[in-house]
Amino acid sequence: MTEQAAPAANGDILVAERVSKIFGGLVAVNDVSFAIPRRSIVSIIGPNGAGKTTFFNMLTGLYKPSTGRIVFDDRDVTRSRPDLITKAGVARTFQNIRLFATMTALENVMVGQHARMKAGIFGSIFRPPRVRKEETRVTEHAREMLKFVGLRDRVHEQLAINLSYGDQRRVEIARALASGPTLLLLDEPTAGMNPQESARLTDFMIRLRDELDLSILLIEHDMKVVMGVSQRVTVLDHGEKIAEGDPQEVRANPAVVEAYLGKQG
C-alpha cells in the first residue's frame, strides 16, 4: 500500500498516480504513486529486480503502464510515445550505456537535439539558409554540452565506442541534456565508477539542478551518492513502494532494512 497520497500537482514537475505494470503474470510495478518536486533531486532505490527500471521505462514512454496515470508538467503523458515525452522535456540515460556506438560523441549529442530541430527531407536535401543555420546552432550547442560535462575538444570527433567508460557516461549525459529537458532521469549513473568519480558525479548533479534548473530522478545503488544528493528517497521492493521520505528517515525505516538485509533475528 502507498503510505502517502499523491501530492498536489502544482509544485511537482512529474506525478505518477497508482501506476502498475504487469508482464503476463508478473507484476513488475504495483500501484506506485510518486511525485518529483520542481528543481529537486529525488532517488529511487531498492534491491535488484524491485521494478526500478521498469518504472523508469514507464515514465519515459518505453513501456505503457497497465493501469495508472503519469502527468508531466501538468500534461497527461501516460500513453504518450517516447519521442513526444522527450520533446515535452524528459531526458534519460540508461543503466547499461546505450550510445550510438558508431557515431562520434558530437553526433550522438546532435541526435539528442532531434526533437528541437525542424529540417525535413527536402530541407535536408536542398539545405536552405534556415537549415544551415539550424545545423550550425545544433553543432555549437552540442559542443557546449560536451564541454559542460567536461569533455575536451579532442574527444568530440571520436567514435563513441572508442571512448573510455567514464567518457561514455559523460557523453550519454550530454546527449540527454542536449534535448533541453526540465526533468533528467539517471539510471544508475555511478555504476562502475570509483569513489572519486562518484563524488564528482554527485557534485555535478547538484550543479545541474542549480545552474540549469533541472529536476533529477536518480536510480542508484551507491548509498553514499543517494544519501548525499537526494531531497527525498523512495524505496521499491517487489514492485511496491515500501518507504518514502528524506534520506535519514528511509535509512532508519525497518521495512527498508529488511528488504535489503532480510529479517533480523
Place this chain on the structure above:
Amino acid sequence: MAVATDKAPTRRYGIALPPWFSRVAAITLIMIAAVLPLFFTQSSNFIDDTTLALAYVVMALGLNVVVGFAGLLDLGYVAFFAIGAYTTGWFSSGFYADANVHVAVSSFQSHLPGIHLNWLFVVVIAMVLCAVAGVIIGLPTLRLRGDYIAIVTLAFGEIVRVFALKGDEVNVAGHPLTAGRQGITPIDGISIAGNQPFNQLDLRPWYWTALVMVLIVLFCNIRLRDSRLGRAWVAIREDEVAAASMGVPLVKTKLLSYATGAAFGGASGAFLGAYLNTVNADQFQFAFSIFILAMIILGGLGSIWGVVLGAVTLSYINYRLIPDVLNDVPQKLGLDFQLSDIGFGIFGFLLVIMMVLRPQGLLPERRRELELEEGIGADDQFVQVQA
C-alpha cells in the same frame, strides 16, 4: 593539436588523404563519365551496358537509404522497379489506346493514340507512386526487427510481381492494369524539351540522362547522410530504443527512409521502362531485389561511394563479363554449359568470397567497418518500444 579540426587530413585505411582529395577525385570521375560515350560508336554495346549500370546505381543508392542508412532489410525492392516501369508503361505508350492524352511531348508522339506524358512528368509520378508504396510496405514492418522485416518486404515484392503477371485480367475502369508476360511495348523514347525522342540507334542521350539521374541521386544521398534525418536513421540502426528516448519519432523516420528509397527506385524504374522499351511481368523477379542488395553489400552497406562501385561492378559482370566475354569458357574446357546459365551461382560465389576476405565491402563506410570488426550492435536489445 592546435590545428582546426576541419583542416586536419582525413585518415582512412592508414593513408592520410588531403581534404581536397575526395572532391577533386569526384569531379574528375564525373568529367570522365560525361565524355566517355564520345569515344564509342553511338549504339555500341559498351554504352548500352554502362547505361544499364548507371540505372542500377540509382536503384542501389535508393536501396542503400533503407538498408544501409536506416538498417531496415528490404527484400522487396523489385516492387519499386515494377511500379516505376509501369508508370512509364501507362503514361507514355499506346497501352490505353482509346485515351488521347498528350502533355508536352514531341510532335511525333502527339499524333499517337494512348497516353503520352513528357518523361519528366512520368518520373515525378513514378517517384510519388513509389513513395506511397514505400510507406505501405513500411507500415506492417514498423513493429518488426531484422529478419522479420525482410520476410514482410519479400512478400510485398512478390505481391507486386503477381499483380504484374496477372494484371491483364485485373480491370480498372474497363482497362487492364498490365499486359502480363506479353509486356507493354513499345514505350515512347524520352523527349524532354520537344526534341526528337531518344531511340535505340543513338544510345548516348540515354547514357547522359542516366548519368544526370545518378548525379542527382548521389547529391541527395550525400546531403541526406549529413543531415538531421541521416543522423536519425543511423541512430535507429544503432539502437532503436535509445533513438526513441532521444526524441527521434520511430514511425515517421522509418517511413521516410522507406519512402525516400522507394522514390529513387521508382525514378530508375521509370527510366528503365523507357530504355528497355518494354514493361513485362518477367522483369520483376525476386532475383532482382537480391541483385540490387548484392550490389550494396559488395560495395559496402551504407557507404555511398562503395554502393556506386558495387552497382557498376555487378552490372558489368552481369551484362558484359558473363554473357559476352567469358560465356564460352566452360565449353572451351569441354563442359556442356554456358557461363550465363550459372550467373547467380557466380554472384553467390563472389559474395561468399567477399564475406570471407572483406566483409565490410569494397569501400566500407567507417561505421560499418567498426561494427564488423568489433562486433558492435551484436548485444541483445532487451527493451522493446511498445509503439
